[in-house]
Amino acid sequence: MEKEKIIVARNYDSKFLIDPRGTQNHGVEVSIGCLTGDKTELLKSLLQNESIFEEMKFGFNTFQGSSFLTELMDVNEHYHRQGIITYESDLYNDPEELSTDNWNINDDGANDKATKVVFDWKEDEEWDWGNILKIPKEGLSVVSVRSESLYFYAEGDFPTDKKSINEDNSDELRFYVQPGIDTIWLGSDFGDFNILHSVYLDGEELGRNFEKEERSGDIFYSTHLLLQNGIIVAWLATNNNPHFFPFGDAGEEWFSSLPCISPYLKQNDPEAYDAAVENLLQLL
Secondary structure, eight states: OOEEEEEEEEOOOHHHHTOTTSOSSEEEEEEEEEOOHHHHHHHHHHHHTTOSOEEEEETTEEEEEOHHHHHGGGOOSSEEEEEEEEOGGGGGOOTTOOSOSSEEEOOSSOOTTOEEEESSOOTTOOOTTSEEEEOOOSSEEEEEEEEEEEOEEEEEEEEGGGOBOOTTTOSSOBEEEEEEEEEEEOOTTTOEEEEEEEEEETTEEOEEOHHHHEEEEEEEEEEEEEEETTEEEEEEEOOSSOOOTTSTTSOHHHHHHSOOBSHHHHHHOHHHHHHHHHHHHHHO
16 A cells, blocks of 8 residues: 655744743643652751852853752653644644645644643533543642743655545645643632644554654743642742743743742842742741
């Protein structure tokens, strides 16, 4: 049976579309897991000793980073994905024109490759558009999000008999691929964001080409939300500058009622930083 190569390449430019502080090729890694007793005690000790942030070097630049927060990216027993930030309209964004011209996105109804990740959920909660992943409420959970430079690139060779005609899209025989998109729903104040992490044809996943996905190689700051009983109770991050997407547009009340424990806040508003640290210590 004759085969054809399919290449699905997509990009999200948050610098152009959302925030000048963003990045031209906005990739993201998300980890969700439980904060163990040992890690909780270590976090408490680092906060008490004012050593959660330390001077680090990247090339010729120095900045304030955190080994502890970086290692939280490995706390991911409930969830771990890496891909690009995306929304429905951005599924068609391929400015470098790397994709082959023999496929369309299958957007007919529900998507069994899509998942909504929820925290403060109800027992009977469902999602009409795909699967739903309910993160356990018990204990202290941590959601870690790290931005990076990435241009999504998936490819595979498929038999031509998998092509079909969908008159709503084209009168030509084409492959119809199904995107694997997860929605991370953090609540009404922080909102949500979507991750394109995979692409499928008839249930078979196209292979990610990580070498071709890499752009500048930059890894940006990480941000970490602590949740208790499904509710956000603390916010930490490694950013030395103001936040950008996905939390740059969090509700303004959160910046005052739940200040982000970060090098940026410590330098620009020491009183708010100290108060946020004290509040977190009381929770721990």
